Amino acid sequence: MKIATRAGAIASAAVLTFALAACSPSNEETDTTDSPAPSGSESEAPAELSGSLVGAGASSQESAMEAWRAGFQSSNPDVTVSYDPVGSGGGRTQFTEGATSFAGSDALMDAEEYAGAVEACDGDMGAIHLPLYISPIAVIFNLEGIDSLNMDADTIAGVFSGEITTWDDAAIADQNPEVELPSSTITIVHRADESGTTENFQDYLVKASSNWVADETSGDWQGATGESGPGTSAVVQIVQENAGTIGYVDASRAGELGTVALKVGEEYVPFSAEAAAAVVDASPLAEGANGENDLAYELDRTTTASGAYPLVLVSYTIVCQQYDDEAERALVTEFVKYVASAEGQEKAASAAGSSPISGDLSTRVTEILDGIAAG
Structure with a gap:
């Protein structure tokens, strides 16, 4: 890892228990179902997870994150997940400065933030967006x-x-x-x-x-x-x-x-x-993303499709494509897999009224997470 602050944040989180605080767009639809996972060594998650995972970002995800955190920690009692809903901009800043392992964001990273993520993440593949919270x-x-x-x-x-x-x-x-x-x-x-x-x-x-x-x-x-x-x-x-x-x-x-x-x-x-969900299904992936595993959408705000509501946000989980150690990689990937799972999406829908992502998208996200490497 290139920035030491993330290691410091994770080390501190291992000692302290953090509570959740009270505290976005081409013409053709892109099929991502068969896209390959990123290159790099794949690692199996340990049978029992332990440690602390720190994230920050979009306050829109707050209610869903509370449900995800509770569900994941129930199955993994030795893990503490914290998420500070400081807002999308603050979350991206903390992530690109290396202070958190993942970020929540209702908006896409710009070119400067993509470059910052290359510095914050281990290796040179930088970070990607995974669309896991859809809400009007x-x-x-x-x-x-x-x-x-x-x-x-x-x-x-x-x-x-x-x-x-x-x-x-x-x-x-x-x-x-x-x-x-x-x-x-x-x-x-x-x-x-x-x-x-x-x-x-x-x-x-x-x-x-x-x-x-x-x-x-x-x-x-x-x-x-x-x-x-x-x-x-x-x-x-x-x-x-x-x-x-x-x-x-x-x-x-x-x-x-x-x-x-x-x-x-x-x-x-x-x-x-x-x-x-009708608007997201009709929207293509954005141009200029960080490769085929960067699932960033360009939303169609001018749709006239019956029953569609174009004032929608897709809130992303932003993760590195490579982490500096296996423990951090395992915590990030297993938590985000839970978020993307049918159970995780239903919990978010119940807690926050969000729209569950499709089964195909859930499968694609899991494939991408399986390809995330540890340095």
Whole structure:
């Protein structure tokens, strides 16, 4: 391993028990089913795992990660898994600096981060994305007596750019003729930190609307100034506590707040795990990824397929293609295999309302993990 901080983090984790803290896109679909695993020595996992595994990243995965952690540790009582939901950007930074063994991210690594991963991982193969958490992003709001509203992409962009300022604006009212909308001011709520959820939300607005304020996607907020908070929990709390607010969060955290159904083609589609999965199934792998084992998707935000919900995030587990020792390799690969398994995906669906990945994708992820080497 090229950076000593990961070894220090893992050594410290072996002594301390960490609790989980409370704390995104080509034209042809790529078939990855028969792609070979990365080269390098394959190692069998030990019969009994022990030690500590440290990860950090997307807060969208928090509820699912709690379920994965509990299920894996139940079968492996001598293993401690910790995950700090600091946000996608923070997780990628910690991983590329060598401080964690894996990262969770709602957005893909950029070129600089890919290069950093080569330095952080043993060998020269760097890191790859494994898509293990699929979830819609909900546009949430707080209006008394109103549970759902219909909006097209231009209307959502107008609200979050500050062009539409009242709830009874014609752009909203015309799409909701049976709803009695108040004349009160709209207060937007957004993430204060760099966020994969923000990046996916803005990617949707850049590609699906004609009037978003920015031409490029970013994990930093580019819209109008409003209320803001760090992490998903803060955004939810602000919307819950303030009437007239509107924000965006991983759909698993929408709770009893009002939510927006998106106009897709000629229909309005509310979020659901099935609608989110329909978009991912129709999307190709991204160009510029780190080889055929890097399962990074370019999501189709402009689909008009019936029942599809294009405001979706695919949250990745980012892992090295080679670790510096067998113990670390075994902990990472066995934990991530559990996450990708039918049991792990069902636990995430139950805990977080996520959409289970397909059996073919689960098999492909397992094949890739079996090929991860130890230096």
